[in-house]
Amino acid sequence: MKALVKISKILDGCCTDQKVTIRGWVYRKREGKRLIFLVIRDSTGFIQSTIKEASVYWNEAQKLTIESSLTLEGTAKEDRRAPGGFEIAAETINIIGLAENFPISKDKSEEFIRDIRHLWLRSRKMNLIMKVRADVLNATRQYFISQDYTEVSPPMFISAAVEGGSTLFGLKYFDKELYLTQSSQLYLEILIYSLENVYCIAPSFRAEKSRTIRHLTEYWHIESEWPFADMNDLMNFEEGLMTYICQTISEQCQKEFKELNVDIDKLKAVQTPFPRITYKDAIKQLKPKNSILTWGLDLGYEDEKVLAEDFGKPFFVYDYPAEIKAFYCKTYSDHPEVAMSVDMMVPKIGEISTGGAREDNKDILIQRMKNQGLKPEDYEWYLDLRRYGTVPHVGFGMGLERLLVWMLDLENIIDAIPFPRTTRRFYP
C-alpha cells in the first residue's frame, strides 16, 4: 500500500501527480455512464475522486453507499473543476464498512438532526467547530501556564451550594444527599493558600430550567483564583487571556473560520486594553433604551446585548450593586453598597465571564451571609480560609461554550459542545 496521506495534505498540493492512498468515508456519490464521482472525507477535509468504468474496482465503486468507509488509492491531480482544486484518479478501492442507508440528507429538520447528534457530529460544520474548540482549550491552558498558574482538579460532588441552591442538581451518594458543582470557585480559593495562582477547566452543572440559546445544564468552566491581587490585576489578566486566545486562534484556525464562513477579523481586532465601564455608567448608557433600569436591578440579557453592540468587542462592566451579587463578593469599605464584581461581555451573547475580588474579612463575610439568608455554619471550611492567614484575592469563571458562541458566531450554544445537555436534550 502507498503511504497514507491525509486529504488536507493533498489539497495543500503536497502530492500532485503522485500516487496516494486515502482513508475515510464516502460523503457524496454521483454515478455517470462511464464514470463514478465520489467525494471522500477524512478528519481533515474532502476530496473528489473518479473511477472509470474500465477499472476492475468499478463494481466496488457501484456498491458504495453514503458514509461507507474505505481506502482508496490513485493519482492526485490538480483539477480546477473539482471542489478544492484537486481530485484523485482512483485505481483501487477497498471497502472497509459498507454503510446502510444513511439517515441524514439535506431536507432533514433541525429537530431530527438533534435526535441523531451521534451521526450529525460527522458533518463538516461540527468537525470544524470541534477542532476550534480543542485549539481554544489548548490556547487557554498555554496562557495560564505562561503566567505561572497551576492546573488543579476541583470536585464535582459537593456538599454545600455555592450560590444558593435553586439551580443545583442533587443526587443520592450512598446514604447521603450531595450536589453537583455549579462553580469550583470556593475550592480554588482553598488551593491559593498552597499553590497561589491556580486554574481549572472542568464541567459545571446548572439545573437551569430556562430554555435559551445561552444555557446548558452541563458546561465547561474555565475558572481561576489567585492571591495578593485586586480588581485591576483581575481585569488585566482576563483581557490578557482573552487577547491571547483570540490572537492564537486567529492564526491557527484560519482554514476553519474560512470554511465555516465566519469573520476572523473580529478576533484579530481583540487587543488590550478592553473598555471598562462601571455598572453605574452602564445603566446610564442604557437609560434611553430601557427606562425602568435603575441602580439595584441586574442587567438582563437584552441590556447586555445592547451594551455589547455599542462596544462591538469584548469589554468589562464592573462595580455592581452588592445586593445583587453573591455573599463572597468583596465590597468597598467606603461604599459597602458596591461589590468589586466584574463581568466580561461580548457582542451577541452578553456576559461570558464573571469575577471579582473575594471578601477576605471573616466578620464582613459572615455579615454578608446573614444578609442573604445563608447560615455561616454551613460554610465553616470557607470561613477557615479567612481565619488562618487570609489574603486579598480575586478570581473569575468563564463559560467555554459561551466564548465559542461569540468566536464562531454560533446560532445556538448547543453547537459549541459535542453532546449538549439542556432541559430537553440528553441523548445520545
Added chain:
Amino acid sequence: MKALVKISKILDGCCTDQKVTIRGWVYRKREGKRLIFLVIRDSTGFIQSTIKEASVYWNEAQKLTIESSLTLEGTAKEDRRAPGGFEIAAETINIIGLAENFPISKDKSEEFIRDIRHLWLRSRKMNLIMKVRADVLNATRQYFISQDYTEVSPPMFISAAVEGGSTLFGLKYFDKELYLTQSSQLYLEILIYSLENVYCIAPSFRAEKSRTIRHLTEYWHIESEWPFADMNDLMNFEEGLMTYICQTISEQCQKEFKELNVDIDKLKAVQTPFPRITYKDAIKQLKPKNSILTWGLDLGYEDEKVLAEDFGKPFFVYDYPAEIKAFYCKTYSDHPEVAMSVDMMVPKIGEISTGGAREDNKDILIQRMKNQGLKPEDYEWYLDLRRYGTVPHVGFGMGLERLLVWMLDLENIIDAIPFPRTTRRFYP
C-alpha cells in the same frame, strides 16, 4: 517596596546579599531572647528569616501566629545553618492576615487531617503532589497533541450505562432519571467518525462501595479512541504515552521528587518497548502463588501486584477471556473466546489502564450484548456507529490518580487528588 521574589528563587541563589521582599505565610516560629526565627512559606518553598529585638518590627513579629499571611522585606544571605542554606535578615514586616490558632500540628491523627483537608492542602507534601499532578496533566496533553489527537469534551450526564449499571450514580434530571458517566469511551467512539484520533481528560464516576487504597468515587480519566488501528498500534501508543510522561516528569519534577523523598529513577527507567504478556501466560506465571487461578477468572488486585513485582516496571497483559470482558470488546474470529483487551499494569497498584479493540461488526456486537443479558435496543446509537461506515478501532482509559499513586509512591489514592471523594469522604 522592593521587587517581590519567590522563595525558590532566593534558594537558587538569585538574590544573595540583595534586598528582597517575600510574600507568604508563617510556617514556623521560634522566639529567642533577642531574636525571633520565622520560617515563611510561599507556593514555591520555605525560607528562614530572623528579626532582631532592636527592629521597629519586633512587636509585629511577636504578634505573628502560625499561618499568618505577611510581606517581609530584608537582605537575603547565604547561611549554612539555615534550612535550605539561605535566610533573610528581616527589616520590615507587614502582617496581612493574623491567623487564629492553627489546628494542624504534628501530633494530629490521620482522621483529623482528612477532616480538615482544606487546611491540610497547605502542607508541603500536598503542595508538591499537586504540582506534579499539574505537570503530568500537561505532559499527557502534550503527547496527545504531538501525535495529532484532538481533545474533546464528553458528557457527564448519560442516559445509558456503559458497563452494566451496578456502580452508576443516578440522579434526577428534571423529570427524568439520568446517570453520571463511568467512562467516556462510547462517546469518544462517536467522535472518531468525525475527528479520527480523539482524547479527553475528564471526570468519571463510580459508585464503588469497596473501600480500597485504589478506588475513588470521582476520578479523572484519561481516555482515547482512534480508528484504523489494532492491538499492536494500541500498545505502541500507550507505551509511547507512558514513556513520554515518565521522561518528562523525571526532568521537570526533580525538586519535587527529591523533597518528597521519592525515587525518580524508576521514571527514568521507563523505556519502550514494555513487556507484553498474554492473560494465558500470566495465569501460568501466577500458578505457583495462586493455584486456583484458571482460564476464565479475572485477575485480582493481589494477582496483579504479584505480576507487577515480577516485572518491576510498567507492562501489558492482553488477550483476556471474552466472558469477563465488556460486550464492546472485539474477539478473534478464529478464537471467539479471546477478547482483544489489554491492561497496563504497574508495581504497587496493578492495573492503571484498560483498553482494547472495539467490536466493529454490528451482528457480532448484538450477539455479545445478548450473551451478557443486555438489550441491543438500549444501544441504538452505539449500533449506528457500526451501521454507517464502521471501521476497526481501538482505545483505552487510564486513571490519572492511579498513575500518580505509582509515580509518587503514594500510600493512598486520596492524596493524588485535591478533594478526594470516597464512600465516606466528600467534605469539604
